[in-house]
Amino acid sequence: MRIVFMGTPDFAVPTLDALTAAGHSVVAVYTQPPRPAGRGKAPRPSPVQARAEALGLPVRTPLSLNDAAEQDVFDAFEADVAVVAAYGLILPIPVLHAPRLGSLNVHASLLPRWRGAAPIQRAILAGDERTGVTIMAMAKGLDTGPMLAKVSTPVDEKTAGALTEELAHAGAALMVQVLDQIGAYPPIVQPEDGVTYAAKIDKAESHLDFTAGPVAVERHVRAFNPAPGAWFAHKGERYKVLAASVDSQPGPAGTVLDEGLLIGCGEQGSLRPTLIQRAGKGAMATADLLRGTAIPAGTLLE
Known part of the structure; x- marks a missing residue:
């Protein structure tokens, strides 16, 4: 498949690697712009940008996707699907619908529980016994789209760091599985019962x-x-x-x-x-x- 990949932190890197290893054509990688980091506050590329450049993939770092010209650039990639993993920008409707098969998201919770920015930390703080990853067809709204597949894992005594790494690899494998058998995963509308929101960590x-x-x-x-x-x-x-x-x-x-x-x-x-x-x-x-x-x-x- 022709894929536009969109992600920023370490959590997203295993999915990018899995897509390329599976033989998909990643025609573009979108990620957040480099941010000041370290003692010298020099701009540092995101983990996804660093990995994409190492793989020789084209990288785009727009501040926003709301501009019509930027949307035209996105549309010109003629992607079959956009794969999103912790990108950090809201995708406007023209971007969501531009790929032939729409946009799929790797979200680090068992939706509809813990929609939002910090699902892993919130699951630990709440004392959840299990958490996991959901592959979701993206729609307008915060993590509200229909679900295609899930995988779960016990929280046990894991730190956020350990759980993030585990879920990143689980989500990468599940995304490849979904793409390989795209028709075998009918979308399931998220129930209203059980919705919680994972606010950004202050x-x-x-x-x-x-x-x-x-x-x-x-x-x-x-x-x-x-x-x-x-x-x-x-x-x-x-x-x-x-x-x-x-x-x-x-x-x-x-x-x-x-x-x-x-x-x-x-x-x-x-x-x-x-x-x-x-x-x-x-x-x-x-x-x-x-x-x-x-x-x-x-x-x-x-």
Whole structure:
């Protein structure tokens, strides 16, 4: 098939790779423009742009697809289908309908649950037992189109990073399967029952609230690993918690309960960070951190 691929972050790269490996003709790759990154704030291409250029594929990085001239360019590719994976721009109706078979999306949730920008993090925060990937025929509206196929996986104790990688590869394989047997997947309208919205993550959410209880706090740790990183402050310095375990010992919220950095989370129990990162430093086991930085019992964390 002639395919226009549209994606931006690491999550989208396995789908691009799978399409090319399956022998499809990717006639163009659309991705977000390079953004300032790193200490020097030099423009850095998206992971999809970097991969597409390595594969020798033509790349376009428009700021918007609403311009008629840009839509004419898109239409001129004469694509059989557009494949979209976390592109980051809303596709106007002329773009959605330009390919012969329309536009298909790889969405990282079991729709209609968690429509929107941050489905993986929201599934972890909510304590969902399972999540997955849905291949959806795109329509006007936020992730409202009919569903073609799904694959699910347990959330277990996975971080957002691990779950993102797993779902990226699962979604890539499922998209190729759907394209290979396009007529075998009749569209199913999403039910109104069970609709939830995965709002974009606000960095303020990553500040750990120990009054929420140990289970909720541990979910925050996993949902924000690797980014933006769940954190607490001590003596004006932020400490990112990258992994933690729940303990049944109760204690005042935010108070260190022992010399091993057991943190009280109220009557429901406590939290023990097991992997931690100081600003400007690498991640380390909490025991290693405490050998060089004492955070004694009785300390009230910010």
